[in-house]
Amino acid sequence: MPSPGLPPPAAALLADVGALRRSSRGGIASGSASARALHGLAVAAGYAGDTFVASAFTKLYSTLSRGDDARRVFDAVPSPDTVLWNTLLAALSGSEAMEMFVRMVRAGSAQPDSTTLSSVLPAAAEVADVTMGRCVRAFGEKCGLAQDEHVVTALISLYAKCGDMECARHLFDRMVAPDLVAYNALISGYSVNGMVGSSVELFKDLVTLGLRPTSSTLVALIPVHSPFGHEQLTRCLHAYVVKAGFDANAPVSTSLTTLYCRLNDMDSARKAFDAMPEKTMESWNAMISGYAQNGLTEKAVALFQKMQALNVPPNPLTISSALSACAQLGALSLGKWVHKIISKENLELNVYVMTALIDMYVKCGSIAEARRIFDRMDNKNVVSWNVMISGYGLHGQGAEALKLYKDMLDANLLPTSSTFLSVLYACSHGGLVEEGRTAFRSMTSDYGFTPGIEHCTCMVDLLGRAGRLKEAYELISEFPKNAIGPGVWGALLAACMVHKDAELAKLASQKLFELEPENTGYYVLLSNLYTSKKQYSEAAGVRQEAKSKKLVKTPGCTLIELGDKPHVFMAGDRAHPQSDAINSYLEKLTTKMIEAGYRPDTEAALYDVEEEEKEHMVKVHSEKLAIAFGLLNTEPGTEIRIIKNLRVCLDCHNATKIISKVTQRLIVVRDASRFHHFRDGICSCGDYW
């Protein structure tokens, strides 16, 4: 501690900062408050302009994920040196770091070195800006820094993130002696690009060479969104984990937790997590995001609540994961609670947090609130824009999505392939055929992206919904080979279903039965199509085939929140305590609805896209129960928000329109694929879903 009246020696300060940073790394320390106290001390002692002191604090704030504070420390230094610039670059998020790098080069007072480049390249990778990456690389070549091992590894990672595995591999092959980190980067690249064979090959090379894989290597082998069929790899990895007997330090336990999460083995993940006597920030995050990514949203929320109860301060990643869980659940009240925590923890300037918050409001039905937050952010990055654009798509506001896309280009942001996915999705859900075609063309010819599975599926969906089945079918043959799979054929089949083209439907189903014999949805679709065309024996044949494969349908259910308590209804549900009241209210309501022009459409259940069992025809669909429950238990004029796990059927869609009219309520329905805003007898989707 400094003696009163005398400034503490810089060395003592630096030691204190270092100690605080090390204790904060575990996330258990109260973090920001102590850092600010110490920083205040340093400023009072006249060290604000000292590059050594400043970079220590910059690093400390960086560890605490406080890019804004790091920036303030930096700004107080009149002539920052290379190390201070580098520390700042590492503390900032993607787009901010790239901006600062440009400023550093322009300022010209401190010469960038290899550390500078290895700090800024991950920032370019973060926002998938391969152009910026190329600029940095060219700059590195000019200055003779491009051969540095760290720089090359960062470049490999960048190219991999942007989907250019050839380039990544080329760089790797030219390395004299690639180390474990370089291997991990390339392995991870192959995994996330779905090239499992190559990643396993590389893993073998690594072992043959005598390098010892770490748990991070194993994590890199399994992509975040593991596309099922990896059973063999999964088994091998399990065996390897057991045999390898990693030393049980905190980073290893965290990696193991992550690995198990990616293998969808959440019990083992939890065991690895529980076995840690001292949880670190990283381990909490691995477990919470693992739950969220595996769809175990309640568990993700519960663990986050436990963390809160233990007074462990969350970091941006924790919050993002919690918000992702709320978004999946559609749990607005929970999401608002997390929003309060964001304010309490002072994380409103964090771009990850705010982007996740926007996504939460979008997926919980509050598109207006999402937009308000979006407009107030002054550090938006490409992901924030993508989220907002796809939000409009989800809510059927295609024109608004396109407008935002244009604003994004005007703001000189480079669209990513996800941007195009959001735009195409919005066009598809808004019926904007020509705009969608234009975007698809622009994506390949102006921006050089190869369309992926999802882009292609969207295009088929777009054309198919508009009834241009033949065009859709022809377009498929122009898609890249690896994009033609269950996705595009499924979209085509769904379109055939809507426009009753049995011939093309048969063709599409044939492909689908070959590709995914276990998927029930296609059988249902085809059978429904035959039924609607009164080809009953064909319909029966398909159903028989499905039955012989013992295919089970997902039962439909709907969630509604009252206050902050969730209520879940199944079709024909009588389990709810208010069941009697709900049903008699529904009867009364139906009378009023019929007076207003509603015709119950029992046929509709047959056209039902994929949904409830035929027997459910006679039952009341779950969304009607939830809406009735909501109407019964809220004040007149209050809006009703419900979430359904399947797509809404035609009859329920009609019914909800009329209900919104006769009760004068706004009813917001989130179904399996989009949002419907029902108001005064009209739905925002324009009956196009």
Next chain:
DNA sequence: AGGAGTGAGT
């Protein structure tokens, strides 16, 4: 006495 490459968010 202070800095970097894998691994988080659509």
